[in-house]
Every structure is written in C-alpha cells, then in structure tokens.
Amino acid sequence: MNIAIVIAQFNRYIRYEKRMSSHTLLAYSEDISSWYNYITAQYGLETMEEVQLLHLRSWLIMLLNEQQLQPASVKRKISSLNSFFKYALRQEIITKNPARLLQVPKVPVRLPQYLEAGQAAALADAVAKEEEVGSWKERTDQLILDLLYQTGIRRSELLGLRHMDIDWQKKEIRVLGKRNKERIVPIGDSLLESIRNYINFKSPELCNSGEKLLTLKTGRPVSTTYVYRVVHKYLSAVTTLKKRSPHILRHTFATQLLNNGADLSAIQKLLGHESLAATQVYTHINIEKLKDIYRQTHPRSSE
Missing domain, CATH: 1.10.443.10 (Intergrase catalytic core)
Known part of the structure; x- marks a missing residue:
C-alpha cells in the first residue's frame, strides 16, 4: 500500500480514535512526515512493503548528524515510528514492524525544578x-x-x-x-x-x-x-x-505535597499520572533535600 495513504490513515487514527493531546498529535505527525519526505527523496520508496530497518536508521542518523538531537528527542522520534508501524501491522498492511528493532537511547532522569x-x-x-x-x-x-x-x-x-x-x-x-x-x-x-x-x-x-x-x-x-x-x-x-x-x-x-506528608498514590491521582513511576521522581527531590540538610547541619557530614 502507498506510504502516503497509510500516513493519512494513521493521522486520522491518532486524532479521532487514539485521542492524543494536540501537542503529541503534532509531534507524531511532524515526525512521520519528516521521515516520509526523507525516504522518498533518498530512496524513492512508495509502498509500505519496500520499507526496511535501514530506511529508519538512515533517517535517524541524518537527524543526529544535522540537528545533534538529545537522547529524549531521539526516543520520541523512535516512539513515533514505532506507533506508525504498529498501526500498519494491526491493519495488516505489513507483516512485521521494522521499528521494533531500533535501539532506544537511555534518557537521563532529570529532577524536576520547583519553587521554594x-x-x-x-x-x-x-x-x-x-x-x-x-x-x-x-x-x-x-x-x-x-x-x-x-x-x-x-x-x-x-x-x-x-x-x-x-x-x-x-x-x-x-x-x-x-x-x-x-x-x-x-x-x-x-x-x-x-x-x-x-x-x-x-x-x-x-x-x-x-x-x-x-x-x-x-x-x-x-x-x-x-x-x-x-x-x-x-x-x-x-x-x-x-x-x-x-x-x-x-x-x-x-513537591510541597510530598514535603508535607502526602503519600505518592494521592499525589499521583491529583496530578493525573497514569503510573506511579511518573510520580516517584518527586521522591528523589525529597532525598536530595534531606542530603542538603544533613550536609549543612551534621558536624561530621564533611568528613
């Protein structure tokens, strides 16, 4: 099947069925469009059956060389490709998902910044x-x-x-x-x-x-x-x-809820996080704060 037709179907799917947020919708759509423009220009591909793993890796390498993407950006683009090819696989347009073989880079966990x-x-x-x-x-x-x-x-x-x-x-x-x-x-x-x-x-x-x-x-x-x-x-x-x-x-x-005794599950519900893992990052902030207090107040903390 023609790649452009499948992309149009995928965009409708993530907008009306998947109901992604406008921000995620735009990001996925732009990523897939960028990949499509690249492979048609570089390889002249027209159908989904022609796409191989090298056509995905080649696009990512080009982006890394030209835009010096951070790991988080690379991870997002791989996620976009994976979602697209998963959709095509479910629709029986293709028989295997080449994006599943892409290696997702490790993204360093950054502690959220907050006000005192x-x-x-x-x-x-x-x-x-x-x-x-x-x-x-x-x-x-x-x-x-x-x-x-x-x-x-x-x-x-x-x-x-x-x-x-x-x-x-x-x-x-x-x-x-x-x-x-x-x-x-x-x-x-x-x-x-x-x-x-x-x-x-x-x-x-x-x-x-x-x-x-x-x-x-x-x-x-x-x-x-x-x-x-x-x-x-x-x-x-x-x-x-x-x-x-x-x-x-x-x-x-x-952070203020956690510092004042709220449990993680309650904070998770208030924030609307789907998993507790997304909320647990705030415990790291709390630990870092305790370390600072220890260093500043314990007489032997610097020994």
Whole structure:
C-alpha cells in the first residue's frame, strides 16, 4: 500500500480514535512526515512493503548528524515510528514492524525544578507590582498562577477549564487530562473565592456554563502563549531557575505535597499520572533535600 495513504490513515487514527493531546498529535505527525519526505527523496520508496530497518536508521542518523538531537528527542522520534508501524501491522498492511528493532537511547532522569515555599508565596506580590490592582489583566494573571500552583494542573488542562467544571458545593474542579481522561481536583476556599470574584468581574455573556473560564478582555479564551508568557514573567521576579514554564508550578505543587506528608498514590491521582513511576521522581527531590540538610547541619557530614 502507498506510504502516503497509510500516513493519512494513521493521522486520522491518532486524532479521532487514539485521542492524543494536540501537542503529541503534532509531534507524531511532524515526525512521520519528516521521515516520509526523507525516504522518498533518498530512496524513492512508495509502498509500505519496500520499507526496511535501514530506511529508519538512515533517517535517524541524518537527524543526529544535522540537528545533534538529545537522547529524549531521539526516543520520541523512535516512539513515533514505532506507533506508525504498529498501526500498519494491526491493519495488516505489513507483516512485521521494522521499528521494533531500533535501539532506544537511555534518557537521563532529570529532577524536576520547583519553587521554594517562600518564592511561591511571593508570586501574588509580583503580579500586584506589575499590573494595576483590580484590572482585567491583573485578575486574569493572578488566577492563572493560583490555579496552576494550587491544583497542579497542566497548562492544557488550565486552558480547557469551563464554568461548568467548577463544583461550588463540593469545592472541586473537573479536569480533562491527557487522552481525554477526566479527574476531580479539590480546591481550597481561597482559590474558590478567587474564581468567584473573577467570574463576577466578567461580563454575563462570558459566563455561560460551556464558556471557557479564563478569557481576555475581548472575550476570547486565553492562549497557550499567553499562559506561558504570564508564568515566565512572574517566575522571573521570584526565582533564578533557568526554566520558567507552567510545569514548574506543577512540580512545586507536587513537591510541597510530598514535603508535607502526602503519600505518592494521592499525589499521583491529583496530578493525573497514569503510573506511579511518573510520580516517584518527586521522591528523589525529597532525598536530595534531606542530603542538603544533613550536609549543612551534621558536624561530621564533611568528613
């Protein structure tokens, strides 16, 4: 079967059946498109039956030489190829998956970066210093930071929040996570009041149950770029961390829960991790912190 036709089928599959997030969907689609453009230009391949392992390795080697990819990027591209050929195998388009023979590089585990408790608390003051108190932008920016820090939700989940997702009586919000999986996240009284004040400040026509919670003054929902810029701006005011993305606040949320006695399974559920392994990285942060305390306080730690 023609490779281009199978790619089109695969893209429909991951969008409508697999229901991947928009970020993953774009990454997989771009990877497969890049590989296809390469093999047609270099080898003139047209059908799936012609593809061999060397046509996958050759593309990866080209990327390594020209783009100097990090192990994590190589691993992602291999994952894209493997998903594509697994799909073709299930559809009986091919009889074997050449991508399964690709060696996946080991990716070093990097400890998540996070804010100290004092830095997180200083975020509110940072917004007040930059924006006119009570203005639309000040209220929106503040609520973005509060939601990310106090719930640990992802940026995509934040952007998806609607008025109907807030349960005022139970003090919780419904979050649509990766692969359209819903979870319930509890919220405190102060955050609930902040949301209420924000909604009361908005025009009534922007407060229908199906409308997005966070909007610009024009009524348009805030964008991914807007959220990133807000977080980057105010994190720059309170920390010297090189990475200043919304995920820093998610890491901060999880780290503070762990430091204050929450068990891993509870943190896993709050973060929406599919496996406990993804949550266990925060235990390494805790251990490193204990080591620092030991080095600073024990009289014989340096011996």
